[in-house]
Amino acid sequence: MTEHERVHLQARYEHELFEHVLPFWEMHSPDPVHGGYFNNLDRDGTVYDTTKHIWLLARQVWMFSKLYRLVEQRKSWRSLATSGMTFLRNHALRPDGRVYFALARDGQPIYQQRKIFTECFYALALSEHGRATDHPAQVEEAKLMVERIWDWAYDWSKVGRPALAGTAPSQMLAVPMMLLNLLEEVMIDANCSSEINDCFKRIQLHVHGSRVFESVAPDGNRLEGPDGRLMNPGHVIEAGWFLQQAAIRAERSDMIELARNMIRNAQAFGWDEEHGGLYYFMDAEGFSPVQLEWSMKLWWPHCEALYAHLLNYALTSNPDDLAAFRKVDDYTFRHFVDTEYGEWFGYCDREGRVTHRFKGGPYKGCFHVPRALWLCWQLLSNWPARDN
């Protein structure tokens, strides 16, 4: 990458983040009556559903706290983050440490998942908000939550999901990947090397040569059926850069190499050569995935790929990584960016046509787009000097 290209990219990502993406959420998401945010926003920011999905609220708290702490101490970012955190603490957290998945606008509970992810995002929000606003007690509380999540992580009967006799024991990639992210974010100043090594080992179980499976047996063996053949390229790419960052901090060259290859292989395997874009789901043996949306192109795998390829390139100077970045950048900015109203569309069909006009929904909020833009912009701004 020439210096000219780097400077140009840096400016483009900065502009997109600060002029087109963050203002959308700052303007349209706050709930002036009950606090917290609306996350179900139509193309132009209109609230089309007042349900508050806690994955998204917690991630938005995390995002604005992060920006406040690391980019600029804007008061409006801090108060936005605190409004969300206060709403979450008052309404989403149950006395037993579980966190609701969805709340009504006024905070009354609507739905409780029998999974651990809402709790993970709550802990991320609490930790980052505590650091950003100088409330160490919040950081400590988040650490206790991570310890509790660690205890639940591989036995979901502890969060109410009965384990029935016919279900083959399995491990989902999402779990060690999420735990690693929690350790890196929440426990960064604690000594967690054995826990981090556990995540490394468990992620490795999913890697079978050039393919990474969403679910494997607890010993890493393949599972039968569609679940055992399921691949999610965006997920592998996201796990790849989580692992890359953690492996660098842990000085684990084997894991650095593994992470790099996970990203490169998922890009090669997951890219639709005919229409462009990363598939959402794939079956490793070429059967049709049972997920109806398997061939759709979603915004978030492309967000993850932007940063993952750029990070690979920054670390290796390998032109293939730059080419992968450019390919994803080109697809992403042609298909997902909405130059008229800001933020990005989330969902395209296989051919790249936008299928859903909303900017925020039950699984899309102020998170993947600003996180990827921020990470890329930060990396481009602190680009490693070359010896040439």
Next chain:
Amino acid sequence: MTEHERVHLQARYEHELFEHVLPFWEMHSPDPVHGGYFNNLDRDGTVYDTTKHIWLLARQVWMFSKLYRLVEQRKSWRSLATSGMTFLRNHALRPDGRVYFALARDGQPIYQQRKIFTECFYALALSEHGRATDHPAQVEEAKLMVERIWDWAYDWSKVGRPALAGTAPSQMLAVPMMLLNLLEEVMIDANCSSEINDCFKRIQLHVHGSRVFESVAPDGNRLEGPDGRLMNPGHVIEAGWFLQQAAIRAERSDMIELARNMIRNAQAFGWDEEHGGLYYFMDAEGFSPVQLEWSMKLWWPHCEALYAHLLNYALTSNPDDLAAFRKVDDYTFRHFVDTEYGEWFGYCDREGRVTHRFKGGPYKGCFHVPRALWLCWQLLSNWPARDN
């Protein structure tokens, strides 16, 4: 419809049912080792997942029992039905009357839904199998199941789904529609006029002018948000012909009229004028539905529409109903039928391209296609004489 067209249609539906659809399931679905059926069959019948989904197993028992009782006493149909029913009785039914949603090949339980539909399909299977094979005790047992389901139907906390404070009380169209089907199928020789009237009233709550909503408040008022705006044209059309048949038996001209209009309006509202086919989900106010697959064209709404329009036409001689039938018939036979391996594809994208090559999956089995073909063939074979 000319006599020539009727004869031609009757032969085409008969041929499709008996030569292309039923043989696919007879050949590929039986599990010779553990009994019952595989329902996850690839395009050519290859088993790509041995998980047994009980909605599909129960519906296949129902279908072959029905054919044995009403079409032809083929021994192979009877033994196929009995093999499924035996597997269900041995493995799917819990001592407390709940029925598992999915079992492993050998019958060990995998998943239990916190809904009532698996129990409904089990009762349909048991009742029809009992009638077809002359086991009145099975029919009586099915009736007791229907009474239990009736008790659970509008309070899912009784099947393990906690009702949380922020959830607006609501009623789903699926429930009274399914109950009406159970009453018509299982309780046909009992006096259930008050229960049938209850279903009529509850279905009516979902009808707001020309639109029918999937979910409404218990008093029939509109609900806020995407759930309250959600429309599923195929579902309305299916509910329409259930209601049409029940209303005719109950001699309720108001409900006959209502059913007819539900079908006609859902066809008008749900048809994609640009690419053809019925949308899967729609938002009544024109927002993007949050379901990722909303614009896909699924086989089953088209199956339901074939019979619903043909029934309307048989009852009214209205040329608009014939035109609707022809439109759906043309789309269906051009997009879903697989002339090479039998059975139909289940899933097309908005433009009508097949997106999933399998014939059976977690929600597609030996049910909608043969039921629609059988109902249409039966109707065409007993076409009402006209006075002209």
